[in-house]
Amino acid sequence: MEKRRLSFWQIWNMSFGFLGIQMGFALQNANASRILQIFGADVHELSWFWIIAPLMGLIVQPIVGHYSDKTWGKFGRRKPYFLVGAILASFGLVLMPQADIFIAFLPALWVGAGMLMIMDASFNIAMEPFRALVGDNLRTDQRTLGFSVQTALIGFGAVVGSWLPYVLTNWFGISNETIEGTVPFNLILSFIIGAIVLIVSILITVFTTKEYTPQELVSFEKAHLEANDKIVETEDVKSSLLDIFEDFKKMPTTMRQLSWVQFFSWFGLFGMWVFATPAIAQHVYGLPYTDSSSSMYQNAGDWVGILFGVYNLISALYAFALPYIAKKIGRKKTHSVSLIIGGLGLLSIYIMPDKNWLIVSMIGVGIAWASILAMPYAILAGSISPKKMGVYMGIFNFFIVIPQIINALIGGPLVKYAYDNHAIFALMMSGFSFLIAASLVYKVKDVDDVIQS
Numbered sequence: 001m002e003k004r005r006l007s008f009w010q011i012w013n014m015s016f017g018f019l020g021i022q023m024g025f026a027l028q029n030a031n032a033s034r035i036l037q038i039f040g041a042d043v044h045e046l047s048w049f050w051i052i053a054p055l056m057g058l059i060v061q062p063i064v065g066h067y068s069d070k071t072w073g074k075f076g077r078r079k080p081y082f083l084v085g086a087i088l089a090s091f092g093l094v095l096m097p098q099a100d101i102f103i104a105f106l107p108a109l110w111v112g113a114g115m116l117m118i119m120d121a122s123f124n125i126a127m128e129p130f131r132a133l134v135g136d137n138l139r140t141d142q143r144t145l146g147f148s149v150q151t152a153l154i155g156f157g158a159v160v161g162s163w164l165p166y167v168l169t170n171w172f173g174i175s176n177e178t179i180e181g182t183v184p185f186n187l188i189l190s191f192i193i194g195a196i197v198l199i200v201s202i203l204i205t206v207f208t209t210k211e212y213t214p215q216e217l218v219s220f221e222k223a224h225l226e227a228n229d230k231i232v233e234t235e236d237v238k239s240s241l242l243d244i245f246e247d248f249k250k251m252p253t254t255m256r257q258l259s260w261v262q263f264f265s266w267f268g269l270f271g272m273w274v275f276a277t278p279a280i281a282q283h284v285y286g287l288p289y290t291d292s293s294s295s296m297y298q299n300a301g302d303w304v305g306i307l308f309g310v311y312n313l314i315s316a317l318y319a320f321a322l323p324y325i326a327k328k329i330g331r332k333k334t335h336s337v338s339l340i341i342g343g344l345g346l347l348s349i350y351i352m353p354d355k356n357w358l359i360v361s362m363i364g365v366g367i368a369w370a371s372i373l374a375m376p377y378a379i380l381a382g383s384i385s386p387k388k389m390g391v392y393m394g395i396f397n398f399f400i401v402i403p404q405i406i407n408a409l410i411g412g413p414l415v416k417y418a419y420d421n422h423a424i425f426a427l428m429m430s431g432f433s434f435l436i437a438a439s440l441v442y443k444v445k446d447v448d449d450v451i452q453s
Helices: 008-014 017-038 043-050 052-070 079-102 108-137 140-170 185-208 214-227 243-249 253-283 295-329 331-351 355-381 386-396 398-418 424-443
Strands: none
Touching: 008 108, 008 140, 008 185, 017 043, 017 079, 017 108, 017 140, 017 185, 017 253, 017 295, 043 108, 043 253, 043 398, 052 079, 052 108, 052 398, 079 108, 079 185, 108 140, 108 355, 140 185, 140 295, 140 355, 253 295, 253 331, 253 355, 253 386, 253 398, 253 424, 295 331, 295 355, 331 355, 331 424, 355 386, 386 398, 398 424
16 A cells, blocks of 8 residues: 655645744744834843743644644544644734733733743644644655645745735835834734734645545555565554653654754754844944834844845745755755855855845855755654654654753853844854754765655
8 A cells, every 4th residue: 555646736735834834933033032122121031032932842742743643533633733723823923012902911021922932832733743744645755845845835934924024014104113112013913914824824724635544554654564574563552641751762763863953953043033133233233232112123123024034935945946956966965055055144144244235144044944944854754653753743843942942041141241242143153053063964864765856
């Protein structure tokens, strides 16, 4: 028995919900620091508020992965999880920039941080099953394409989310002016639009995608093992949430090797997301680090959104080339080269003469981002049993969130004490982190022999 070969548009629809998830995620990444500063956070405190994001991933994704492996009902196996996650994330998107409406009960800063927590937990509920769904539904020879399409949709959604505040202001005249303690209306409206798109895109995936039953997946695995003269394992009789710890100890060798690549990749990404706005406002616009309410700072924040949109647009386009590049030179070399380009892009921010030249830097970041979202998962999927696809995709998330937690704990103090509040050096650290990740890719064993389309 073998899984059916899906058409390009079937693969597209299967991952379409990621467009909405990433649009919401991009709105958060590009604007959460600015919103928290408006509500009263200092620059060196930003990473501490952002620690909520990786903590939610650390807690939520393995649990969701475990239970989605064990779920089968009227609405399928993975689909109920990303539908519930989308609804909750939309709630957080609408309320985070409007946290000041609760000022009579709680400080806006703490309400905003709470909405950030809700959004991150919900994005994680939705994202992990999407990763597992590609592993569930696609044959080995279509997985690189599947994760690349997913990366393209992530890129397109992120472009829209990142550019939306700038577009609303400069094309439609929506005000980005702010008074102290109040988020500008262009941001509020952007987050509301993001919530609507998130729900609609998830529903498209829910209504157009068919999932295999657990029994079908087991039969596919047995047929694959028998065809390759391997031992067919019997299915576990009992299962509990505590099995996650046992699964962690028994993780495949490929996952262990990829963990270090992921660590330095996501350490770098977190630093960029948290400190890009204050870094560029200071280093390029020449603003003091204490300035977060002036019109010039809002312009800098809107331009950071454009820059984030650029790297996501590049990632969406580059994602379509990834399967062909990987087929020619292998997945490991593809990922390593992409990370090197991204690292050099981040380092180049320091020497760019004005804001427009930063677009060149973001092209490099976009190439790395596309590969980070596709290549590790394509390499990993071949080493995981279909019965454990969800839980191992969730456990793999440990190596995404742990480096972010570490960066969140040390990033703020480094900016304050080591960098004298010059956030640009946090971006330089991110660039070097990408280069370290690139060097570690070559230690990874690709079970599928890297040449898959």
